[in-house]
Amino acid sequence: MKFKLILIxxxxxxxxxxxxxxxxxxxxxxxxxxxxxxGQSIADxxxxxxQTIKLVVKDLVEKGKTEDEVYSFMAEKxxxxxxxxxxxxxQNLMLWLLPYLALILGGIFxxxxxxxxxxxx
Amino acid sequence: xxxxxxxxxxIIFVFIIGTFFISxxxxxxxxxxxxxxxxxxxxxxxxxxxxxxxxxxxxxxNDYTLINFWASWCSPCRDEHSLLVDLSKEKKLILLGVNFKxxxxxAEKFLDELGNPYDFLTKDLYGKQSVELGIYGxxxxxxxxxxxVILKKFIGPLSSKDFESIIEIIN
Numbered sequence: 001m002k003f004k005l006i007l008i009x010x011x012x013x014x015x016x017x018x019x020x021x022x023x024x025x026x027x028x029x030x031x032x033x034x035x036x037x038x039g040q041s042i043a044d045x046x047x048x049x050x051q052t053i054k055l056v057v058k059d060l061v062e063k064g065k066t067e068d069e070v071y072s073f074m075a076e077k078x079x080x081x082x083x084x085x086x087x088x089x090x091q092n093l094m095l096w097l098l099p100y101l102a103l104i105l106g107g108i109f110x111x112x113x114x115x116x117x118x119x120x121x
Numbered sequence: 122x123x124x125x126x127x128x129x130x131x132i133i134f135v136f137i138i139g140t141f142f143i144s145x146x147x148x149x150x151x152x153x154x155x156x157x158x159x160x161x162x163x164x165x166x167x168x169x170x171x172x173x174x175x176x177x178x179x180x181x182x183n184d185y186t187l188i189n190f191w192a193s194w195c196s197p198c199r200d201e202h203s204l205l206v207d208l209s210k211e212k213k214l215i216l217l218g219v220n221f222k223x224x225x226x227x228a229e230k231f232l233d234e235l236g237n238p239y240d241f242l243t244k245d246l247y248g249k250q251s252v253e254l255g256i257y258g259x260x261x262x263x264x265x266x267x268x269x270v271i272l273k274k275f276i277g278p279l280s281s282k283d284f285e286s287i288i289e290i291i292n
Binding site: 051081 | 248
């Protein structure tokens with residue numbers, strides 16, 4: 001009985017060891033694009049390239065690199081394309097701003113439309 | 122009001138068509154050409170037959186180095202091999218072979234069969250070092266100078282045109 005208890009407790013403890021690192025790793029792998037696949041993330045893919053990247057990400061996380069540090073490392077080596085969420089830069093500024101711009105302009109448009117219809121009533 | 126709506130719709134329409142026109146005319150194939158002109162920060166390649174490391178300091182000793190990633194299981198590597206053998210005759214160029222995720226015996230058999238053009242032969246058993254150089258498939262070759270600047274990248278097997286451009290750069 002004692003032996004079983006020790007076994008269960010040690011098993012529980014070991015399963016929690018490094019679990020945070022694994023969560024971070026998985027998040028990173030989901031946010032990296034598999035460059036040689038069609039629309040798959042590194043986490044989804046089992047290709048040769050994806051396997052290599054998985055190993056490297058594991059190493060980097062174990063070395064204590066943060067999520068953002070891993071992304072910038074990968075972007076430096078493979079270009080911005082490898083991260084699913086690109087950083088804001090001059091080329092994609094429009095991409096980031098347009099939705100907000102559309103929202104504001106749309107709001108103004110609706111505001112004036114309502115104002116006009118109120119006046120007509 | 123009617124006029125504003127019409128103009129807005131027209132602007133949106135032109136914008137969408139314009140975006141499609143520009144984007145569809147761009148080459149959508151991914152490549153790592155942007156690495157040309159950048160410096161290699163570090164490499165850490167284990168020799169094929171010894172427990173020694175070939176690093177960036179060793180690279181600096183050569184005027185020009187062609188780093189070639191290959192494997193016995195990669196058939197395009199077979200196609201480009203004769204060109205590498207020809208390049209090995211160039212005195213100004215050092216060939217650094219990186220055997221990529223391969224079995225030692227198979228790799229040795231490959232070189233016995235087709236010749237060993239490499240001045241230095243190293244290995245990358247798990248492919249981890251290939252990430253440092255932005256490799257995403259093999260064969261891939263990188264031409265660097267003694268300042269570790271990447272002069273050219275060849276993704277896929279070398280062609281005779283690539284061969285000529287290497288000769289042109291090193292001379």
